[in-house]
Amino acid sequence: xxxxxxxxxxxxxxxxxxxxxxxxxxxxxxxxxxxxxxxxxxxxxxxxxxxxxxxxxxxxxxxxxxxxxxxxxxxxxxxxxxxxxxxxxxxxxxxxxxxxxxxxxxxxxxxxxxxxxxxxxxxxxxxxxxxxxxxxxxxxxxxxxxxxxxxxxxxxxxxxxxxxxxxxxxxxxxxxxxxxxxxxxxxxxxxxxxxxxxxxxxxxxxxxxxxxxxxxxxxxxxxxxxxxxxxxxxxxxxxxxxxxxxxxxxxxxxxxxxxxxxxxxxxxxxxxxxxxxxxxxxxxxxxxxxxxxxxxxxxxxxxxxxxxxxxxxxxxxxxxxxxxxxxxxxxxxxxxxxxxxxxxxxxxxxxxxxxxxxxxxxxxxxxxxxxxxxx
Ligand code: HEC
Ligand code: HEC
Numbered sequence: 001x002x003x004x005x006x007x008x009x010x011x012x013x014x015x016x017x018x019x020x021x022x023x024x025x026x027x028x029x030x031x032x033x034x035x036x037x038x039x040x041x042x043x044x045x046x047x048x049x050x051x052x053x054x055x056x057x058x059x060x061x062x063x064x065x066x067x068x069x070x071x072x073x074x075x076x077x078x079x080x081x082x083x084x085x086x087x088x089x090x091x092x093x094x095x096x097x098x099x100x101x102x103x104x105x106x107x108x109x110x111x112x113x114x115x116x117x118x119x120x121x122x123x124x125x126x127x128x129x130x131x132x133x134x135x136x137x138x139x140x141x142x143x144x145x146x147x148x149x150x151x152x153x154x155x156x157x158x159x160x161x162x163x164x165x166x167x168x169x170x171x172x173x174x175x176x177x178x179x180x181x182x183x184x185x186x187x188x189x190x191x192x193x194x195x196x197x198x199x200x201x202x203x204x205x206x207x208x209x210x211x212x213x214x215x216x217x218x219x220x221x222x223x224x225x226x227x228x229x230x231x232x233x234x235x236x237x238x239x240x241x242x243x244x245x246x247x248x249x250x251x252x253x254x255x256x257x258x259x260x261x262x263x264x265x266x267x268x269x270x271x272x273x274x275x276x277x278x279x280x281x282x283x284x285x286x287x288x289x290x291x292x293x294x295x296x297x298x299x300x301x302x303x304x305x306x307x308x309x310x311x312x313x314x315x316x317x318x319x320x321x322x323x324x325x326x327x328x329x330x331x332x333x334x335x336x337x338x339x340x341x342x343x344x345x346x347x348x349x350x351x352x353x354x355x356x357x358x359x360x361x362x363x364x365x366x367x368x369x370x371x372x373x374x375x
Pocket of ligand 2: 258
């Protein structure tokens with residue numbers, strides 16, 4: 001690590017000394033390098049207090065820095081990060097859709113090759129403990145995750161004969177802008193795999209979702225001292241149906257609810273750290289995670305293999321479709337057997353109406369997370 005990087009870190013957030021604007025990338029993108037956007041010190045609602053920030057999976061080795069996250073934004077949207085300049089991270093993680101896509105399985109560099117799993121939304125990934133990534137949790141961290149789509153032959157294509165990250169780093173070093181941009185972000189122009197990982201992970205972790213209609217209503221009733229942090233209170237900006245769905249989501253099965261919030265935990269709606277799988281397939285042994293349910297209503301399909309086209313299908317599954325298996329979470333069992341909620345059709349529709357209130361129109365439009373390239 002260079003002395004300059006250490007000096008910046010010592011200055012603390014938002015007070016880094018000025019550094020020369022990276023000229024090449026300033027011409028290619030709409031980014032204002034003189035007034036770098038704030039990624040490192042997000043304004044959070046009152047309900048995102050220590051109970052939430054304690055779940056932050058940002059490692060001490062990758063402290064948020066506005067310039068590094070800005071580099072992450074460029075990397076996330078740059079088609080040159082693929083072997084044939086046809087795909088970027090954003091091909092499958094579309095801001096307007098909550099950073100997923102509408103395909104069951106996605107295409108990267110070629111329409112002939114598809115991913116093995118459905119693309120995941122990225123909002124509030126930061127608040128998932130233990131911080132692992134992918135549906136089956138196989139990447140240990142968001143940093144480690146970032147290299148995997150770069151290598152994948154169905155995503156950005158650098159695996160096998162394409163030569164891996166070294167070849168990508170050489171391609172980037174030959175562009176008129178990456179050496180400058182890495183110098184601006186890190187204090188030296190060297191392009192390395194850990195630096196790419198750090199920048200992409202910081203950009204993804206900055207995608208905090210806290211501006212849905214549920215947040216607006218919850219902010220009006222929230223008090224840290226209220227019973228259950230006021231999660232059981234009807235929200236003033238909700239319809240009767242949405243409040244019924246909210247009640248079912250937040251209330252335990254034994255108390256007449258559907259028990260969803262015991263795993264999809266408000267206010268982030270990221271998965272509980274100790275959650276196991278939800279019984280999609282009989283005999284399942286794999287432990288799956290879910291992305292935060294923020295913006296889940298923007299597009300289907302749902303689950304790791306995109307098996308459900310609609311939220312009504314999802315709710316129907318939790319009502320009467322759960323299968324037994326070693327990985328099934330006890331929260332979804334009654335007397336040892338997979339739960340059967342037997343919800344009325346009206347209650348199932350209410351749960352769907354509630355899930356729609358988690359859509360976050362601020363995250364999907366936030367300029368900090370938009371495509372910076374002039375195309
Ligand atoms: C071709 C489509 C595609 C491309 C390109 C792509 N992704 Fe993904 N992404 C996916 C799919 C599919 C998954 C789920 C994969 C799995 O679970 O194995 C995923 C999962 C993730 C996750 C894990 C989320 C979580 O909650 O665990 C992150 C983070 C992520 N992608 C970031 C990126 C970044 C950064 C890039 C660019 C370097 C990228 N993706 C490129 C399709 C894509
Ligand atoms: C035991 C914990 C647990 C409980 C309780 C639970 N879920 Fe889930 N949920 C999961 C897991 C794990 C997944 C990811 C499953 C997969 O794809 O393999 C998931 C996935 C989902 C998805 C799909 C997310 C996506 O991005 O595709 C939705 C929607 C959802 N759950 C809604 C609900 C609702 C509504 C309830 C209450 C009726 C509920 N969940 C109860 C653990 C749980």
